[in-house]
Structures are given as C-alpha cells and as structure tokens.
Amino acid sequence: MVVGIDIGHTHIAVAVARTDGQVLAEGREAFDVDDRSGAALDAAAQLVQSLVGDRDLPMTDVLGIAAGIPCPLDLTTGRTCPLGDHPTWAGLDAGEELARRIGRPVHVNNDAEMGAHGERRFGAARGCRDFIYVKASHGIGAGLVLNGEVYRGATGAAGEIGHVQLAGARGLCRCGNLGCLETVASITEVQREFDELRLPGLAYRAGGSLAAISVNPVAARIITESGRVLGRVLADLCTFLNPAAIVLGGELGTSGQPLLSGVQESIHRYALSPTAHAVDIRIAQLGLRSELMGAVAQAIQQALIRA
Ligand SMILES: [Zn+2]
Structure with missing residues (x-):
C-alpha cells in the first residue's frame, strides 16, 4: 500500500x-x-x-x-x-x-x-518523453519533462511560468513584480471578471465547476481570452523547448474547449511554425x-x- x-x-x-x-x-x-x-x-x-x-x-x-x-x-x-x-x-x-x-x-x-508525474504515469502524457504539464489554477506553474526526465533547474525553481512578464501588463503580482502572467490569466482573475459583470449565470466559486459555467457565451469569451494570454507564454516555451505535448491541468486548465481554443490559437499564431506543428495540446486526463x-x-x- x-x-x-x-x-x-x-x-x-x-x-x-x-x-x-x-x-x-x-x-x-x-x-x-x-x-x-x-x-x-x-x-x-x-x-x-x-x-x-x-x-x-x-x-x-x-x-x-x-x-x-x-x-x-x-x-x-x-x-x-x-x-x-x-x-x-x-x-x-x-x-x-x-x-x-x-x-x-x-x-x-x-x-x-x-501533476506531470501523474499525467505521465496514468493520464494524457503516457509514453511522452518531452512535455510540459501546466497547472493553471489560482497560480500558474509548470512541470517540465525533458528527454524523459523531470527538469527542476539549478535550485528547484524551474517552471514558475506564472511569473513570466507580459508586455503591456502592469498588475501587481504576489511575487512583487508587475505584469506577471498570473495577474492576467488565472482562476482568480477569471473569477474577478465574472464578479465585475454580475451575471447570475457566472456565480462561480472555488469548488464549483468552471466547465459547467463555460457553456455561458460570456463566460466562454472570458475564459478563451485567458487561454490566449496563457498560450502567448506557452508559444515561447514551444519555440524554445520544442515539446511533443502540453497538458493543461488545474481548475482553469481543465475547464474545457474555450480555454483549449485560446491556448491553441496563440501557440499557432506565435510559436515558431515547426514547433507549433510538433506540439499536441491536451487537457489533463485525470482532471483535478x-x-x-x-x-x-x-x-x-x-x-x-x-x-
Ligand atoms: Zn509574479
């Protein structure tokens, strides 16, 4: 056991x-x-x-x-x-x-x-030697598997993609920097935008299902835009690392087609063409x-x- x-x-x-x-x-x-x-x-x-x-x-x-x-x-x-x-x-x-x-x-x-270990052993990345698992939830982090091995970096801090800087973004991040990915695309931001619109169909709270809410067309737009922003950062990672797959996990990552479409759109728009064609973007099979x-x-x- x-x-x-x-x-x-x-x-x-x-x-x-x-x-x-x-x-x-x-x-x-x-x-x-x-x-x-x-x-x-x-x-x-x-x-x-x-x-x-x-x-x-x-x-x-x-x-x-x-x-x-x-x-x-x-x-x-x-x-x-x-x-x-x-x-x-x-x-x-x-x-x-x-x-x-x-x-x-x-x-x-x-x-x-x-998350990367889970999807590799039991889920969407079985048999995959080069992939990025993205946990997109309240924060955004990535688990990197390169050439069959988990890559942790010199001190273990590799994969903190939530703190990659976005051009033009000025929101203050919990890390003390301005304009991090997390300040624009995260479950917290999606929830804040839902709250701002005050639509009854968008009563999402932690523990609720973002997937169920994403059938609402207004919610779908907000989530797709989050996917585009996340995909913008993932596109650069594709150009740099040429992974075979990106597995989207976490509450936001597994919320469904609107998020997936946004990520795919940005990767195909911004990643170097051979790397964009090589990467398969998947939703985590194990869900949460x-x-x-x-x-x-x-x-x-x-x-x-x-x-
Ligand atoms: Zn940050």
Whole structure:
C-alpha cells in the first residue's frame, strides 16, 4: 500500500493505493492552505491516518508516501521558498513535518511537478518523453519533462511560468513584480471578471465547476481570452523547448474547449511554425486529480526504492 497527498492553495486530497496504482480509498477537503501551513499539514496527516485506519491496516504497511505542495522547493536545502508573503510556508521542511505527524517517511515535491508525474504515469502524457504539464489554477506553474526526465533547474525553481512578464501588463503580482502572467490569466482573475459583470449565470466559486459555467457565451469569451494570454507564454516555451505535448491541468486548465481554443490559437499564431506543428495540446486526463495521482506515482517509486 502507498499513499499520495496533494496539498493545493485551497484543498487537501489524499489517496491510498496499491503499488500497481489502483486507488483503494480517496478523500478531498476544502482548506485555506496559504497562511496556515501547520494546520494544513495537520489536516493532511489526519486524512492519511483516517483513510489508512478505515482499511484496518497499520501505518507500517504503508510502503511509500509522497506529497505535492503548492510552493517551490529549494533543492539545495530541501526547504520551501514561497512566492509572496506566506510566512508560515517560508523555509519549512515539509517532508520532515509530514513525516513527524504521520510516523513514516514522506517524499515531497512541488505540485506542478507532481501533476506531470501523474499525467505521465496514468493520464494524457503516457509514453511522452518531452512535455510540459501546466497547472493553471489560482497560480500558474509548470512541470517540465525533458528527454524523459523531470527538469527542476539549478535550485528547484524551474517552471514558475506564472511569473513570466507580459508586455503591456502592469498588475501587481504576489511575487512583487508587475505584469506577471498570473495577474492576467488565472482562476482568480477569471473569477474577478465574472464578479465585475454580475451575471447570475457566472456565480462561480472555488469548488464549483468552471466547465459547467463555460457553456455561458460570456463566460466562454472570458475564459478563451485567458487561454490566449496563457498560450502567448506557452508559444515561447514551444519555440524554445520544442515539446511533443502540453497538458493543461488545474481548475482553469481543465475547464474545457474555450480555454483549449485560446491556448491553441496563440501557440499557432506565435510559436515558431515547426514547433507549433510538433506540439499536441491536451487537457489533463485525470482532471483535478493529476497532482494527487502524481503523488501516488512518486509514492510507488519510493516503495520500489526501499524494497
Ligand atoms: Zn509574479
């Protein structure tokens, strides 16, 4: 048995699975994670203990545990380095903190990287050696798989595409810079635009389904425009890295055709032609479970290493 944990900005999810990846039990709860790291880690550990306990199995039967967290990790120290002012997440050894609470070792990675692992093992990127997984949600991050390997960069901060600067944008970003991609295209921005229009059909809140709302033509336009802006940045990544696929995940990334069309339009308009033709743009097959299933895949890996 292995356990995968997915901690997002607004939720905590846990899956208990067999070492072949078959999920035995799963739980998900809404949680305001950003300013309460201690409480979030407590809640994640409790959810693990209750799901494992429900199966009448001792924690010692758990062969591997992996967790994705919504924060970059500094590979040189193993500690978190949050973007923006989230003091409770600064310099935290999340693996150690979870291990202390659960009583078993816990392997930790950034959530977008977990999403890439999930889609590669169980979803839309199976068999793919060069692809970019994009988690487009409240923030926007990417997990890079290049030549069959996850690429983390020199210190682990690779893939933070939400903080690429957009020409002409002036919005203040949580990272302190002006005009980052996240300030124009994110679930938070889409929600703000819905609120501004005050249309009853656009009553979207976290936990609701953006896919259901995107059938509204006004909502579809707003979401397509977000896709175009996101696609503008992804087009440059295609020109630079020549990936075989881009997998769109997260609440915004999986919201459906309007978002996908916007991304495709910009990539075909702005990426160098051979790279635009080479890339297949797909919606995450695992929906909002890419990160959770990536944590399961990593937990299986940990179990194999220990065996
Ligand atoms: Zn930023």
